Amino acid sequence: MRLFLVMSFCIAIFAIAACDRNEINYGDTEYVSASDAVVKLNYASLYPDNRYVFIKFNGKRVTPLIRGRQPFPGGGYNTLGDVRADFLSIKPGDVKIDVVLPHSKDDGLDSLTLYSTNVKLEAGKRYTVHFTDTGKLTKSVMTEEDFSMPDSGYARYRFINLMPNVPEVDLYYGQNATSVLADKKVASGIKYLESSEYITLNRAAGRTWKIRPAGAAVTTATVLASYTSASTLLNQRTYTVYALGYNGVKVAPTMPYVSFFHIR
Template sequence: MKIFRNLLIIFCSLLFLSSCQKTVGDYGDVRKFGDEQPLIKINYASPYKDDRMVIVKFNGRRVTSQIQNRTPFPGGGYNTRGDVRADYLTVDPGQVKVTVAMPFKKDNGLDSLELYNTTINIESGKKYVIHIADTAKFTKSVLTEENFLKPDSGYAVYRFINLMPNVPAVDLYYGQSATDNAADKLVAGNIGYLQISNYITLNRYAGRTWKIRPAGAAVTTATVLANYTSASSLLNQRTYTVYAHGYAGMSSATEKPYVSFFHIR
């Protein structure tokens, strides 16, 4: 009986150790990177009417899954597609050819149609976002260098970029509600197409409605191109990019104007 009890204890111990080992995940080939490693995020904002799926490649190699308009990749954002993470892709320094293409309906890893390509210059140790706007032969992009700022507690930091092809310049406001314009305050003014504002540091209020208007337009409800309200757009000590995108005058969900956010850090 004593031998049987000892054997049972040994068996249970081995079973416990085996179950513990099964919880260890295999994360593949994990590579640490240092301060000299460049990082990049893709802000894909091409409002095709058919809301087509695309992939993005760097120097001929796919770096995204299939994505659609309103997708910062990786990481997503607020009033965008995707989840919300301040994630980046690693990229090699030097000349990088960026290609946007449509995959085949049954994705076989090949390109069905190339939509756009450009070449960007990447420097060691820097952080970037490549913003891609407009459609077809009018597609354009701009590369912005980012700073992983951490504001003081009680504040958030923003930069605003205009990715609206048919609005030459945009004003960014914040106010108390979508319908009350009396409290609207100009945050960034006269930001041209594919231009980005300076850094803006704001106190965190309990609530804030963000609005975009054509530059210089009257501060009325009628002039608002798009608005957005979310407590997540003013998280403590976060750095955001705010962007206006879509086409003024369009009403479909795939083409209309939006004001959206994603985390830089």
Template sequence: MNYRILLLFLVISFVACSKANDEGILAAFDNNLNYDAKLKVNIASIYKSNPLMRIKINDQIVSSSITARTPYPGGGYNTNGNSLGSYLSVPPGKVKVSIMVPFISDSLKRNQDSILLYSAEVNLTQGKYYSLHISDTAAQTKSVLFEESLVVPNDTLPYFKFVNLMPNVPAIDLYFGTTVVAQNIKYLESSSEFTVDINSTSTAWSIRPAGSLPTATAIATYTSASTLTRNRKYTAFAMGYSGLAGATEVRRPFVAFYLVK
């Protein structure tokens, strides 16, 4: 009887461990731990096949399987993530960040790299918050790291920054309604912080090539009242490839938002 109980315990333990590994959950980077640097990874690197990907920190898996247009952890609006302003807790100093496609056909290899899509090293400072944006594909993949401020100068307003992550649009203007709120933002660059009228009757955001008239055809648009919540900070970002279209074309242009705070 004792032998059978022991055998059952071992089987249950093995299944539980396998499930945890299959989900890619590692306590070493859990947000409940008090590491001193916080990191959000915004995957704007999008392939035609739209593969499931995982994020690694220092060669350890820290995410479940996700697709492009996903700020992780957390998310925002017009993304594939949730609507929380979460960050990964990571050790300060030099940190290796990778995105990879895991094996899917062999359960014994599901936490190994089938394809390593991109890897970069970033330096994170104790007590600070960061967003790492990853854009374009294959040998052209690039990343840019921005420090985030969680300070809201006026708690009756929402605050924004805009990042251009569109490889084939050298510079972009971001519009709120018919008003330019971020102008001539070059690829892999960010605007300064700005705010908008929270009582505006328009909640439409659009992106156009820098210098275009407000009446020119937008590259992409998005409308949501959720982007006008007071006492919040957002990053708006443009991603995808101008000129691609169609509901099934995952690489088409998007303007999207994630929560900084």
């Protein structure tokens, strides 16, 4: 009996020690509060060399290496990255945002600042900062996001035009990529760097999204880009739809795209 108790005691000590060794420490956890703001970064600056960059808030790096067509955090559909409705939390106030080219070997240091801007964030609000174009022509625009959910059976969208050489864009929702018979215009004449009102649509699987220059004839020849995925029609989700790239370019990574990411 004594031997059994000693062995049991040793096994218990070993188990506790093993648990300690397998514990993963992720650092201090800081929860988002009503006094914070949350931000998503929609990096849509398409360089021909598909270069990696990182982004800083007030001099502090907040992203890994990302490329054009890669929202962060969370990625999206017809984008680079994964797919999550995530945002970064930040204390409200004036925030300086830098888009930075890293050294050829990413050692965390800046090689060249490609673009800088300043934004003002308010407590309790949700934002997306969109970036587009390249070099000295780089621009950004910030949108405030609505986290409320549509009714069951519906999804909600807002469309933004980030195509530098297309002054206005129409967004269509059609039956498939090769037919135009069922194409329905759901956002009209959206100017560069501007966004539509919210669009609520019922969930019809297998539909195709298309973008055309504003006022263009509804033909297959006028489609700048299209995308088909049932994932853009999930129940009670809120999405940002965005047009990016350059009209007239036929090859990746700078050709036109219509892409999506989750807001909620």
